[in-house]
Amino acid sequence: MTEQLELASAIDAVVRATPGVDNIYRSGSLISNLVGAGAAALGVRGADEPLVSVVADDDGVRMEASVGVDSAVGAPATLAAVRNAITALLDERGLHATAITLTVVYVHSREAS
Template identity: 50%
Template sequence: MTTEARADLAAAVEKTVRETPGVHSVYRSGSLISNLVRTGAEVLRVRNDSQPIVTVISGERGVAVEASIGIDFRSGAAAILRAVHEAVDGLLHAGGLTRDSITLNVVYVQPPEAS
């Protein structure tokens, strides 16, 4: 898979994740350290942050996807994760791609809005 194709797929995955009911937001995937290094490189203008928020890696066994999401407080995390997994899996299948793995992390739970 080319770099451009991977970026296009990552954008499509991000859109799919955002459109899943119960998902409040999508955050840049990766560890705290890698995100701090990335931010430092952006500040020093060593790197432009035009890369997708979700991670897509194409390997011998198929495509691996990682996304970090914020969910709605009122919805159950398990149900939302299952829905996101199914939506991303469906996107990969529709594109004729083999899934290696889909890793989803809940990184933030949106509290209910004040009345």
């Protein structure tokens, strides 16, 4: 489990560092996010845990992330860059992705003032 948490943290960092990613949000339904927030508030789950979901097994790695993107970069370009960054990280570790699910949940428009 520690290895999976470390991998999730590394993927979380790579996603956050990708140009065009404005933020990462916890994947899942409103109910599961409320339960997760409650668990963090009670100290059952750390507030600093990665927000990406990662499952590693003998077949490979399945991961899911919900991101906010900067409209100046654009969602398609940002998602392609995120996918490439995740794939590169997994390749460096001798792993391969069986599924990378990326969801845009927010598009931030920075207007000139």
